[in-house]
Amino acid sequence: MKKKSVTSHDVARLAGVSQSAVSRTFSPDAKVSDKTRKKVMEAARQLGYRPNTIARSLITRSSRTIAVVVYSLENPFYSYMLEKASRFFKQQGYHLLLFSASSSDGFDDVLDDILRSQVEGILMLAITLNDDQAALVCDYGIPVVIINRTVDYAGISQVACDNFQGGYWAGRHLVSLGHRRIAYLSGLVDSSTDIQRRAGFVEGLASMGAALHDSGIGHYQYTSACQATRLLFASTTPPDALFAANDLMAIAAMEVIQSEFCLKVPEDVSVIGFDDVPMAAWPSHSLTTLQQPVQTMIMRATELLLAQIDQPDTPPQQITLPVTPMLRGSVRRPSGDVNDT
Incomplete structure (x- = not known):
């Protein structure tokens, strides 16, 4: 019925x-x-x-506006991504309207404001949607693309990198360099990115006959990462290598390791990050990291969103892009030929 x-x-x-x-x-x-x-x-x-008048207005009255929803711009990766997105959409004659959620899963906080703004599409940067929220957005008829998060809902387009493979490479690489007390510094433990990076890292360690020595939680934030690093290195058996789930936490960890514990990176401790934000390549950091293809991610997300705006029947897509290891000075040099692929 x-x-x-x-x-x-x-x-x-x-x-x-x-x-x-x-x-x-x-x-x-x-x-x-x-x-x-x-x-x-x-x-x-x-x-x-479902207020159908909103969906109709999106069809009959073009606002040429895209809503961008973010949780935090403290992570320079998202500032960098937002800049790229603005340029791509501007080339297509659209401008962005920024909405800030109160948490990584705080989409409900801004949904009402988005609906009243008559945007033509929604671009979500590192915001987590649950199934009910995803279904609600689809019911409103507003095209949505999520970047750098995944949701188990077929009706939402998603563009992300291969987080698992990045973590897997980091685990194998650190073991191949002779490290044995290898720790993981997580971001938001319930986010898809952190779950996938940690799972890949643990499996990469296991594939080399190693196991995770210790872990901390840095919430993808500088201050939290500093505190988590202090706890890890105050241990009687501190790590000799650290994989951080993003570059901001990796840089925070290196500063604590060197300035507060008087250890050298990479002679005493190797550090790997994730994202490859511009500051990762600064000589003062020289951070080995996993590069997310920001330009390609934004381009694919833009294409998906505009296609769904122009042709509402366009099927959603889930796109996963490869990451690239960027080898710099924050990890020790290999003692010989190793295979960590």
């Missing part, structure tokens, strides 16, 4: 407001009090109401 469609009148009854108040809530230029808006949005969520 076909499910009865929920109307604005149903929402009005549940929210205890007039039907016109519901219409104003979902009209970008209309005025409505915050109290009324909250009541209407909560009722709409409970009933599963």
Whole structure:
């Protein structure tokens, strides 16, 4: 039996407001009090109401605007990616509208604002969607592409790098250099990127007959990574090598290792990062890392999003791109010929 469609009148009854108040809530230029808006949005969520007027306006009125949702720009990787995205979309005649979520899974925080902004598509940088959120966005009819996260939902386009393979290479490479007390500095432990990088790293170690010596949590942030590094190296058996789940944490770790524990990188401790942000190549860091193909990731994501805007029936795609090891001065030199591929 076909499910009865929920109307604005149903929402009005549940929210205890007039039907016109519901219409104003979902009209970008209309005025409505915050109290009324909250009541209407909560009722709409409970009933599963989909304001079709928004989807129609996206078809009949082109705003030439793309919503970009980010969690934090502290990580220079996302600042770099945002710059590239802005240039790509500008070439196509679009401009970006930035929305900042309060957490890596805080898409609900900004969804209402996005809907009222009449954007034509949504680009998500390192924001985690659950299945319900993904289904909700699809129901609204707004094209979405996620970059650098994956979600187990076939209706959402996703562009990411091969995080598992990057972690796998890092594990094998550190063992091949003679390290035995190898630690992992994680980011956000429930994010798809961290789960995949850690899994690849552990498997890479195992393939060389080694195991993870210790681990810490740096939340992909500089300050948290510094504290996690202090705890790791205050141990009676500190690591002799460290793989950090992004470059920002790797750089933080190197500064703590050298300035607070008076150890040398790479003579005493080898460090590998992930991303290859521009500062990783600075001589003061010379960080060995896994390079994500930012230019290609943005280009593919842009193409996907614009294709879905122009042709709403365009099927979503899940694209995984390879990473490239960038060998620099933060890891010790191999003692002989090794195969760590």
